[in-house]
Amino acid sequence: MKSTQPDPESQLREPALVVRGLSKTFYRRGGQPVRAAQDISFSVPEGRIVGLLGPNGAGKSTTIKCILGLVEPDEGEVEVFGTDAARHRRQALSMMSAVLEGSRNIYWRLTPRENMEFFCSLQGHEPSQHREYIEQLLELLNLSEAASQPVRELSQGMKQKVSIGCALARRTPLLFLDEPTLGLDVETTYQMRTLLRELATRQHRTVVISSHDMKVVQSVCSRVIIIKDGRVVADDRTENLLELFRRRTYTLELSGELPEEADRRLRSEFDNVDIKVLSHRTELSVEAARSEELYRLVDILREAGMAIEGIAGEQPDLEKAFLQIIADKTFCGQSREATK
Amino acid sequence: MTWTIFKGMFRKTAITLTRYAFNTGSQIVTFYIVFCLIFFGARALGGAVDMGETLEGILVGYFVWMLAIMAYSDLSWHVANEAQMGTLEQMYLSPAGFHWVNAAYLLSNLIINLIILSILLALMILTTGQRVVLDLVSIVPLLLLTVAPAYGIGMIMGGMALIYKRVQSSFQILQFVFIAFISVPIGRYPLVRFLPLAQGNYLLRQVMIGGARLWELTGSDLLVVMGVAAVYLGLGILIFRRCERVTRSRGLLGQY
Ligand SMILES: Nc1ncnc2c1ncn2[C@@H]1O[C@H](COP(=O)(O)OP(=O)(O)O)[C@@H](O)[C@H]1O
Ligand SMILES: [Mg+2]
Numbered sequence: 193m194k195s196t197q198p199d200p201e202s203q204l205r206e207p208a209l210v211v212r213g214l215s216k217t218f219y220r221r222g223g224q225p226v227r228a229a230q231d232i233s234f235s236v237p238e239g240r241i242v243g244l245l246g247p248n249g250a251g252k253s254t255t256i257k258c259i260l261g262l263v264e265p266d267e268g269e270v271e272v273f274g275t276d277a278a279r280h281r282r283q284a285l286s287m288m289s290a291v292l293e294g295s296r297n298i299y300w301r302l303t304p305r306e307n308m309e310f311f312c313s314l315q316g317h318e319p320s321q322h323r324e325y326i327e328q329l330l331e332l333l334n335l336s337e338a339a340s341q342p343v344r345e346l347s348q349g350m351k352q353k354v355s356i357g358c359a360l361a362r363r364t365p366l367l368f369l370d371e372p373t374l375g376l377d378v379e380t381t382y383q384m385r386t387l388l389r390e391l392a393t394r395q396h397r398t399v400v401i402s403s404h405d406m407k408v409v410q411s412v413c414s415r416v417i418i419i420k421d422g423r424v425v426a427d428d429r430t431e432n433l434l435e436l437f438r439r440r441t442y443t444l445e446l447s448g449e450l451p452e453e454a455d456r457r458l459r460s461e462f463d464n465v466d467i468k469v470l471s472h473r474t475e476l477s478v479e480a481a482r483s484e485e486l487y488r489l490v491d492i493l494r495e496a497g498m499a500i501e502g503i504a505g506e507q508p509d510l511e512k513a514f515l516q517i518i519a520d521k522t523f524c525g526q527s528r529e530a531t532k
Numbered sequence: 533m534t535w536t537i538f539k540g541m542f543r544k545t546a547i548t549l550t551r552y553a554f555n556t557g558s559q560i561v562t563f564y565i566v567f568c569l570i571f572f573g574a575r576a577l578g579g580a581v582d583m584g585e586t587l588e589g590i591l592v593g594y595f596v597w598m599l600a601i602m603a604y605s606d607l608s609w610h611v612a613n614e615a616q617m618g619t620l621e622q623m624y625l626s627p628a629g630f631h632w633v634n635a636a637y638l639l640s641n642l643i644i645n646l647i648i649l650s651i652l653l654a655l656m657i658l659t660t661g662q663r664v665v666l667d668l669v670s671i672v673p674l675l676l677l678t679v680a681p682a683y684g685i686g687m688i689m690g691g692m693a694l695i696y697k698r699v700q701s702s703f704q705i706l707q708f709v710f711i712a713f714i715s716v717p718i719g720r721y722p723l724v725r726f727l728p729l730a731q732g733n734y735l736l737r738q739v740m741i742g743g744a745r746l747w748e749l750t751g752s753d754l755l756v757v758m759g760v761a762a763v764y765l766g767l768g769i770l771i772f773r774r775c776e777r778v779t780r781s782r783g784l785l786g787q788y
Contacts, residue, residue, distance in 0.1 A: 218783060228783075257783065262621055264780040286627035295618025295786055301548050313540025314626045314633065316533035342551075358622075 206274050208366050208398035209236040209259070214268030216254055228254040229265070230422040236400060236415075238273075238365075241392045243409030243430075244402035245514060246419035252402040253293050255419070256368050260290055272366060289315070289359040290368035293402075297355040300344035304335050304354045307343060308361040315362040322363070329357050332394070333387065349380035353387070360395065369401045373408050381408070388412045406514050410434075418514065442486065445502040446474040446493065454496035462489065474498075533628050538636040545640040560648060564655055567594050571660055588662050588741045593714045595653055596733045599675065600682040600714075601707050602645040606638060607686025612693040612700050621786050630776075638683070670739045670746035678732025680761035682710070684768030685728060691775030695784060728764055731757045 214232040219225050228251045236242045244252045257263040259270050261281050270277040270284075277284035291297055298307045308326045309319035319326070330336045333353045338346055343354055352372065359367055372388065373381045389412050392399065403409050409416055409430070416433055418426040426433060441464070450458075450467060458478065459465050462485070468475040480486050493500060549556050571590055611634075614620035623633045657664065685706065692699045713729040725731040735757055738744045779785050 216783075254783065257786075260625060262624060262780065262785050263783040264777075282627045282629060285625055288625070290621075290625060292618070292621055292786060295621060297618055297622055299544070299548075299617075299619060301551060302544065306544070306547060310540050310544050311622065313536050313543075314622070314628075316536055316627060318536050319540065 206238075207235040207271075208238040208240075208273055209400070210269075210271040211235070211255070211259060212269045212271075214255060214258055214265050214270070216251075216258055216263060216265045227422050229258065229268075232268070232419070232422070232424055234417050234424060234427055236398055238398050239396060240415060241388075241399045241401065241413045243413030243416045244400060244419060245404070245406065245409050245416050246402075247404055250404075250419045251422040252404075252419055253370055254422075256290065256370050256400070256402060257292075260288060260368065261285070286316070287364050288366045288368065289362040289364040291352075291355045291359045291370060291372060292368075293370035293374060296351075298343060298351070298358050300351075301342060303340050303342055304330065304346075304350075304357065305339045307354055307358050311358040312361040312363070315364070317363060322361070325363070326361055329360055332390070333357050347380075349376050349383065352376060352384070356387075356391075360391075360397075365397060367397050367399045369399065371403055372401060373403065373405055381405070384408075385411050441477055441479050442489070443475065443477045443504045444489075444493075444500055446476060446498045447472065447501055448474065448498065450474050450476070450498065451496050454492055454498070457492055458489070461492075473501075534632050534636065537626065537628055537633060538639060541633070541636040542640040542643070545637070545644060549644060556648070560652060563598055563652055567652075567656055568659065570594065571656075586741070587660070588664060589737055591656055591660065591662050591664060592737050592740050593733055594656070595649065596675075596678055596729060596736060597710055597714055598652065599645065599649055599679050600710050600729055602649075603638075603642070603679045603682040604686040604689075604706065604710070605703070606641045606645075607683060608689035608693060608700075608703050610634075610637060611690035612697075612703075615694065615697075615785070618786065624785060664740040665743045667739060667743075667745065670744075671736070674732065674736055674739060674746060674757070677757050677761045678729060678736060681728030681764035684764030684766070687765075687768030687772040691772040694775050694779045695782075725756055726760060728760065731760055 212233050214229050215227075216229040217225050217227045230251075232251070232255055234242075244255065246252050254263060258265040258268070259272075259277065261277060261284070272284040272287050275284050275287070299310070302310065305326065308329065312319045312322050312326065327336075330339050333356065335350065335353060335357065338350060343351055346354070352375075356369065356372065359369075369388075373384050376384060385408055388399075388401065388408070391397070392412065401409065401413060413430055416426070416428065416430050417424055418433075449469060455467065458467075458476075462478045462480065464477070464479040466477040478489060480489060490500065571587065571594075574590055575587060611620065614623060624630045626633050656662075689699065689703060689706065710729060713724075713727050714733045716724045716727075716730065718725050718730055718734045725734065731753070735749055735753060738749060739746070
């Protein structure tokens with residue numbers, strides 16, 4: 193089959209994961225029903241690392257557990273490499289593994305190597321035939337030295353790495369990591385990010401990482417799906433999302449008072465204009481997306497006869513974008529869909 | 533695939549058992565001491581009180597009781613523990629399905645339990661000087677039929693533990709209820725034979741004390757022990773599946 197599409201690779205291959213209209217409401221005795229997932233839809237192309245980003249309680253874990261069949265969704269379909277996960281759960285499970293949030297996931301009485309061998313066999317693979325791979329994983333995860341020590345004696349970060357190793361040892365093409373840096377200190381979180389990036393390039397898997405930590409997603413994922421109150425509020429390539437919010441907030445210090453005419457023009461042409469009049473000075477903060485806008489700003493001020501005494505800019509990052517999306521109740525579907 | 537999972541499971545069980553040999557050892561010693569207390573206590577009282585039981589009967593009953601407790605707690609505690617440790621969900625992610633993983637676990641443990649119990653039985657026979665007939669061809673099938681209801685009850689309790697995390701505290705009480713099932717004389721209360729363990733224990737006594745072979749037992753007696761096994765096991769599986777469904781729908785499989 194020939195294709196004239198610009199990105200034939202992703203067009204031809206079927207996606208690793210398709211989620212359509214997934215909804216789940218939890219009913220708790222004596223409490224309000226919790227709509228943990230509401231009509232969640234997204235797809236993940238093969239070989240990509242995608243981030244599920246959202247504050248605590250957004251519905252990330254629920255979404256992942258519904259995909260894995262650990263929680264029964266009220267509505268919605270899940271396809272794993274074209275297989276309907278609800279109808280053919282076992283076949284779908286043979287292609288998925290996961291490190292779940294807040295669980296040990298592994299046996300603390302066993303050593304990392306024993307754990308990895310056990311979970312390899314749980315997937316139906318003969319560990320003796322995958323011994324070399326398991327050794328490779330231990331090395332990649334920097335666990336070779338601790339490989340024969342019971343897990344309970346290892347640090348929190350190492351335990352988490354063993355959990356990831358056990359999921360990898362199942363050798364499934366699709367992998368879910370729910371909050372992989374939760375409970376790790378700054379230093380270990382940094383190491384974990386590096387490790388996840390390395391996994392991405394070396395292991396050729398499709399990975400879905402959920403996190404409420406922006407930096408993890410920003411540094412590891414090529415695409416971000418932002419979830420808030422059980423809904424997908426943004427779904428785009430990480431760089432596009434960054435671009436969308438590549439607005440700088442400039443703070444300008446002006447001598448004297450801003451004329452009314454200039455004030456009016458600024459407010460009509462720029463977003464988030466904030467003017468503070470101090471004694472003999474005016475502090476003006478303005479949002480501008482591109483440098484041309486900044487030039488235009490300077491022009492307006494010059495025409496009004498204002499002298500600029502200082503400019504300070506603020507660098508944006510995904511963290512700000514994220515916080516803005518989360519705070520903005522009306523934000524929805526502003527970013528374009530990266531994939532179909 | 534199931535064979536691979538069984539091997540993996542057996543290895544894990546064996547590793548845990550030997551690594552925590554002290555736990556295993558103290559468990560055996562406890563069982564042994566409790567047995568000695570019961571046995572010699574009964575013998576001392578034997579003259580004064582009519583136990584309605586022979587001393588050999590106590591030996592057989594205690595053996596059945598141990599196996600039943602092991603079977604029952606393997607199931608109920610296993611499910612509850614794995615849920616608590618956060619490994620239960622990983623079992624559910626096996627493409628073989630949780631039921632096969634669980635079956636592999638139970639079988640691994642049954643094999644190990646039987647080994648431990650054989651050692652204990654030998655110890656018990658040596659200390660008490662009681663003679664029992666060890667006709668394995670008759671004993672093993674009958675033993676499995678006898679403890680099958682214990683698995684069924686274990687499944688019910690394990691299923692409940694999935695939903696109601698606090699049900700665990702009542703696990704131990706059932707172990708003592710088992711004693712009642714074993715020690716109520718069937719001859720006096722015929723309906724008791726439909727309770728778990730009772731009929732199996734009654735037949736095992738015929739085999740291990742009376743020296744009867746499996747095929748020499750009464751057909752209707754065998755039918756009852758098979759029926760009881762099937763009913764309790766089936767009920768257990770049914771209830772466990774129901775509990776699983778509720779658990780999935782309420783999202784309770786993990787630590788929530
Ligand atoms: N089993 C459950 N029963 C009741 N409420 C639940 C259950 N699981 C999750 N919730 C609720 O659903 C919402 C989403 O939770 P979750 O999916 O864990 O969010 P996240 O992983 O994004 O932090 C939360 O309000 C949480 O309290
Ligand atoms: Mg979560």
